[in-house]
Amino acid sequence: MKVKIKIGDDYQIFDYDGDLNISVITLLEKLDNPLEFSCSCLQGVCGACAMVINSEPKLACKTFLNEENMVAEYNQITIEPLSKFPLIKDLKVDRSVLFDAMKDCELWLESDSEYNPKDLDFEYEMSLCLMCGCCTEVCPNYKLGDFVGAQVAVAASKLVNQESDKEHLKSMKNNYKKRFFSHCVKSTSCEDVCPMEIPTQRAISKMNRKSVWRIWQLLNLD
Known part of the structure; x- marks a missing residue:
């Protein structure tokens, strides 16, 4: 089997x-x-090993060579670093921009968390995000x-259910409109590749309803 790996601007071929x-x-x-x-x-719960395979x-620790069609057609596997982040070396990239975006959008709680049992299942699903970068890799609009x-x-979408500080809640919603809603084209590719199978479209729909679609707010619908 041939292993084709992108290193810098070139590809190197290894035999295995x-x-x-x-x-x-x-x-x-x-x-x-x-x-x-x-x-x-190495168990698919940290997101560090995200690569283009x-x-x-995909997460390299959860992707196996004997998976269907992985190497069957050409007896070869191609491995590349994520392309949307600064390259450090070989297959290693700097994903710190993802965490910086969370800070820029003020995604934290300024008050005691509010609790609503009907939201628990949804909030649990949202909490599974690994910040791996797979969703941004396939997003047609993502630019650093x-x-x-x-x-x-x-x-x-999780934090707006929990935040009771009205000023901070307003700020989070404004940041969402400015940094996400104004650019997203709803391609759904993010949900297709999420290794945790997070329903990202539900998250986007919930945030749009709470932050953008004024008619919902006027009618006081949640």
Whole structure:
């Protein structure tokens, strides 16, 4: 099997003839030429090992070589770093812009959290976000310093249910309108690739209803 890896502006080809019942992270560790890449938990719960594998953003620790069509057609796998973030080296990128966006949009609680049992299932789903960057990788509108990405809508949709400080709640909604709603084209690609299968479109719909669609506010509908 050929392993084609993008390193800088070029691709390098490696040969691998071992067991296919391994993850892409394990494959990278087995290659003779040591490469730089990010990984931490190796169990799909930290998001650090997000890469573009056969043209799709995935978590390398949860992607196995023996998956259907992974290497079958060309007996080759192609691995690239995420393209929407600054490249550090080899397959390692700097995703700090995702966390900076959360701070810029003031996504935290200024008051004691409000509790509503009917929202718990939704809030749990939103809390599964790994900040891995897969959603921004496929987003047609995501650009560094401009559109902040689906992770902001996901986090905000949870926090607007919990925040009781009215001024901070207003600020979060305004930031959402400015940094997300004004740029999102509803391509739904973010939901298609989320490794945690988070219903991002529900999060976006909830935030639009609370922050943008004034008729809902006038009618006092939630």
